[in-house]
Amino acid sequence: MRYPFPVGKSDFIQGDEAIARAAILAGCRFYAGYPITPASEIFEAMALYMPLVDGVSIQMEDEIASIAAIIGASWAGAKAMTATSGPGFSLMMENLGYAIMTETPIVVVDVQRGGPSTGQPTLAAQGDIMQAIWGTHGDHMLIVLSPSTVQEAFDFTIRAFNLAEKYRTPVVLLTDAEIAHMRERVYIPSPEEIELVERKLPASEEEAKLPFGDPHGDGVPPMPIFGRGYRTYVTGLTHDERGRPRTVDAEVHEKLITRIFRKILDHKDEIISYEEFMLDDADVAIVSTGIVSRSAIRAVKILRERGVKAGMVKINTIWPFDFDYIEQLAERVGKIYVPEMNLGQLYHLVKEGANGKAEVELIAKIGGEVHTPMEIVERVVG
Amino acid sequence: MAKEIYSTYPMVKYLRKEALPTALCPGCGGGTVLNAFANAVDGLKLDPKDLVVVSGIGCSAWIASPYFLADTLHTTHGRAIAFATGVKVGLPDKKVVVISGDGDLASIGGNHLIHAARRNIDITVILVNNFIYGMTGGQVAPTTPFGAKTTTSPYRNIEHPLNISETVAAAGASYVARWTTAHVYQLIESIKKAIQVKGFSLVEVVSQCPVQFGRRNKMKEPAEMLRWFLKNSVPVSKAKNMSPEELEGKFVIGEFVNRQRPEFTEELNKLIDEVQEQFGLKEV
Numbered sequence: 001m002r003y004p005f006p007v008g009k010s011d012f013i014q015g016d017e018a019i020a021r022a023a024i025l026a027g028c029r030f031y032a033g034y035p036i037t038p039a040s041e042i043f044e045a046m047a048l049y050m051p052l053v054d055g056v057s058i059q060m061e062d063e064i065a066s067i068a069a070i071i072g073a074s075w076a077g078a079k080a081m082t083a084t085s086g087p088g089f090s091l092m093m094e095n096l097g098y099a100i101m102t103e104t105p106i107v108v109v110d111v112q113r114g115g116p117s118t119g120q121p122t123l124a125a126q127g128d129i130m131q132a133i134w135g136t137h138g139d140h141m142l143i144v145l146s147p148s149t150v151q152e153a154f155d156f157t158i159r160a161f162n163l164a165e166k167y168r169t170p171v172v173l174l175t176d177a178e179i180a181h182m183r184e185r186v187y188i189p190s191p192e193e194i195e196l197v198e199r200k201l202p203a204s205e206e207e208a209k210l211p212f213g214d215p216h217g218d219g220v221p222p223m224p225i226f227g228r229g230y231r232t233y234v235t236g237l238t239h240d241e242r243g244r245p246r247t248v249d250a251e252v253h254e255k256l257i258t259r260i261f262r263k264i265l266d267h268k269d270e271i272i273s274y275e276e277f278m279l280d281d282a283d284v285a286i287v288s289t290g291i292v293s294r295s296a297i298r299a300v301k302i303l304r305e306r307g308v309k310a311g312m313v314k315i316n317t318i319w320p321f322d323f324d325y326i327e328q329l330a331e332r333v334g335k336i337y338v339p340e341m342n343l344g345q346l347y348h349l350v351k352e353g354a355n356g357k358a359e360v361e362l363i364a365k366i367g368g369e370v371h372t373p374m375e376i377v378e379r380v381v382g
Numbered sequence: 383m384a385k386e387i388y389s390t391y392p393m394v395k396y397l398r399k400e401a402l403p404t405a406l407c408p409g410c411g412g413g414t415v416l417n418a419f420a421n422a423v424d425g426l427k428l429d430p431k432d433l434v435v436v437s438g439i440g441c442s443a444w445i446a447s448p449y450f451l452a453d454t455l456h457t458t459h460g461r462a463i464a465f466a467t468g469v470k471v472g473l474p475d476k477k478v479v480v481i482s483g484d485g486d487l488a489s490i491g492g493n494h495l496i497h498a499a500r501r502n503i504d505i506t507v508i509l510v511n512n513f514i515y516g517m518t519g520g521q522v523a524p525t526t527p528f529g530a531k532t533t534t535s536p537y538r539n540i541e542h543p544l545n546i547s548e549t550v551a552a553a554g555a556s557y558v559a560r561w562t563t564a565h566v567y568q569l570i571e572s573i574k575k576a577i578q579v580k581g582f583s584l585v586e587v588v589s590q591c592p593v594q595f596g597r598r599n600k601m602k603e604p605a606e607m608l609r610w611f612l613k614n615s616v617p618v619s620k621a622k623n624m625s626p627e628e629l630e631g632k633f634v635i636g637e638f639v640n641r642q643r644p645e646f647t648e649e650l651n652k653l654i655d656e657v658q659e660q661f662g663l664k665e666v
Contacts, residue, residue, distance in 0.1 A: 068464035076472020
């Protein structure tokens with residue numbers, strides 16, 4: 001396979017471009033999208049690259065159709081992705097729930113911009129954290145990843161596909177306008193360096209008859225994709241193990257929904273990722289995610305220079321969230337600061353995790369600019 | 383008794399027997415559409431394993447899903463055609479058929495219908511038009527006749543209905559036909575043609591909902607509705623010479639278009655070949 005961009009070497013590219021290249025190296029061969037700032041460059045790169053790797057990139061009539069098409073393509077057996085920003089992400093919510101309910105592996109990129117509504121199309125924000133987790137209706141579980149560099153935008157996109165395939169679930173890559181449009185040096189590995197995970201397919205006719213069962217005991221049923229003669233029945237209605245609608249049976253509903261939770265939560269140790277910096281002796285911790293982590297690292301260094309024993313945690317997996325880890329962290333430090341580009345979203349998760357063991361303080365900033373390190377430092381030193 | 387019917391009905395081989403009887407009301411036109419579709423598949427000697435059926439939300443979405451024994455994607459409200467687009471591109475060698483209602487495909491999903499026709503993707507849409515939202519209790523639809531009574535137009539409908547077939551024909555579909563549930567043989571033939579046509583095809587089936595539409599509009603019995611269809615049906619050829627006033631309240635039936643136009647998945651493959659050749663990626 002030849003790739004339409006250099007592999008096995010570094011390049012100086014935008015976050016959006018990194019996401020597109022990662023998707024192609026992850027095996028994505030179906031992309032459907034609708035133009036929106038600041039995610040359009042992902043689409044443009046996919047439109048350019050896809051025909052060169054036997055893939056397809058389609059502009060649909062809106063974002064609802066885009067996510068619908070990638071779900072359809074996933075059932076046709078393809079690894080599929082769409083990318084959007086807040087307004088389009090809002091439109092995708094119903095079908096995101098459909099992908100959860102039908103256990104369809106897809107990757108949805110949300111390049112966050114200022115909101116609500118049309119808001120600040122060209123400026124970064126982190127206002128979609130709660131929407132990514134809870135935006136679709138009903139009890140549901142999915143995976144949300146958050147990169148803080150262009151390299152991570154690349155790496156986490158590969159990871160998003162692997163997690164989607166492994167757990168038969170939609171994965172949201174939650175990034176922002178800052179990372180999407182920033183150019184950084186990124187190492188683009190060659191295919192041999194990349195470990196890819198493919199979805200489980202039915203090993204037997206019997207397994208194929210249980211598209212929503214649990215034949216392997218890990219909560220993840222093999223996926224009897226279309227066109228192989230399985231005659232699979234897929235519906236967003238509450239369904240039994242065979243996929244048949246059972247809309248008024250409480251037991252069937254509970255069994256289905258708890259398995260969808262369990263297949264992810266039982267594997268949360270593998271799914272959850274965070275990184276610690278200078279936390280060993282810290283008595284102040286900064287917990288952040290995405291682009292803000294860049295300022296937080298610098299803030300920790302400045303605080304250390306000033307004699308404050310500060311450390312930080314960069315949250316890579318926003319959902320499922322590691323509440324237990326935050327509680328342990330809270331026991332180690334006296335105070336946790338949560339800088340984020342919204343009026344308090346990650347903060348609520350951290351506060352719930354801290355469980356009263358440490359004081360948790362929000363450092364909110366909205367309007368489109370990332371916190372400067374000094375804005376964080378000044379809040380910590382008071 | 384139901385079981386006996388299933389054992390003698392020749393099309394039962396295409397159905398998920400364990401899902402029967404259907405959830406459709408007695409007298410509903412949905413059963414006729416399912417029967418016509420099964421007969422078309424049978425007539426074409428199409429292996430159901432080479433078929434993917436996609437539907438949306440509402441009574442008509444239940445016509446084939448879960449009853450038709452093929453790969454079946456029962457999707458969200460209005461979006462069946464958008465889902466089907468992904469399925470068709472992923473499985474270009476399979477026949478992809480969307481069966482759903484007027485509210486689903488022409489109201490909430492109207493934009494997807496128009497753009498799939500414009501794209502001329504090789505999907506067959508069987509749109510069951512019963513002028514009403516049946517499952518939710520008989521609310522007005524964009525297809526409800528002017529003056530008709532529904533639960534959300536209890537006095538009378540002051541809007542004029544959308545002409546679905548003409549809209550889809552104008553948008554660029556390869557094949558468009560309209561029949562009623564009183565024209566079963568013509569309907570079967572049209573579905574067969576639609577499935578075979580390369581490109582977007584629409585078969586609009588005017589169908590009776592005696593429970594939600596008929597009984598509020600002086601046609602309580604299913605047969606009364608079928609007689610209404612027959613009495614007011616006008617062939618396309620005849621309708622051409624009639625004025626809009628003369629066509630008010632009529633059902634124009636027959637083929638609106640049957641033409642060759644470039645098909646989307648073929649164009650996609652052409653593009654891939656062309657681009658790969660241009661960049662020297664094509665294996666010789």
